[in-house]
């Protein structure tokens with residue numbers, strides 16, 4: 001029975017990086033892939049990065065969509081297509097810019113809405129923790145919001161710490177893989193129940209025919 005391509009998808013994970021202006025979305029993607037922090041980027045369109053990683057002893061084809069969507073999004077349609085494309089999400093804000101923190105709840109709501117489920121793997125990433133002097137959002141506020149929205153939370157500095165960037169990404173890939181497996185198990189269970197249903201129906205039809 002067809003599983004809607006899920007078996008093929010188990011080794012292919014698509015992540016989307018969302019967040020307000022200048023919070024460090026591109027810096028995070030580039031840092032994860034190249035291990036390097038590059039100060040300035042100039043791109044006005046979304047970019048998809050592709051790479052391979054071994055996660056939990058399995059080679060994963062990873063695609064990461066670096067969006068240019070602002071808090072409210074360029075258009076609702078674009079944000080919808082980003083969300084429908086992704087399997088897992090990083091919602092970023094900068095600890096130095098409160099307006100980016102204020103975007104988080106709305107982006108999470110949009111993900112829940114377009115995915116039609118509350119189980120989508122999502123990490124909230126507070127960036128620029130190296131800029132303590134310019135801090136506008138406290139760590140506890142970020143953690144409390146992540147708890148409320150049931151998301152994993154990381155506070156990090158893309159500029160200063162590659163290892164935390166790497167573990168945030170890797171953990172999200174693991175959560176996506178777990179979600180795939182749960183989906184696959186649910187589909188197998190449904191398919192078995194359907195088979196039992198058909199078998200019972202056939203048996204009932206046969207015994208009725210014999211009575212006649």
Ligand SMILES: Nc1nc2c(ncn2[C@@H]2O[C@H](COP(=O)(O)OP(=O)(O)OP(=O)(O)O)[C@@H](O)[C@H]2O)c(=O)[nH]1
Pocket residue numbers: 019020021022023024025026027028038039040041067068127128129130131156157158159160
């Ligand atoms: N101090 C510091 N600066 C950072 C960090 N991460 C990113 N930046 C800087 O923040 C600015 C914006 O980074 P980008 O990666 O372009 O942010 P973005 O979210 O992709 O930007 P837009 O897509 O244009 O909204 C750049 O000047 C980066 O060098 C960080 O961890 N610490």
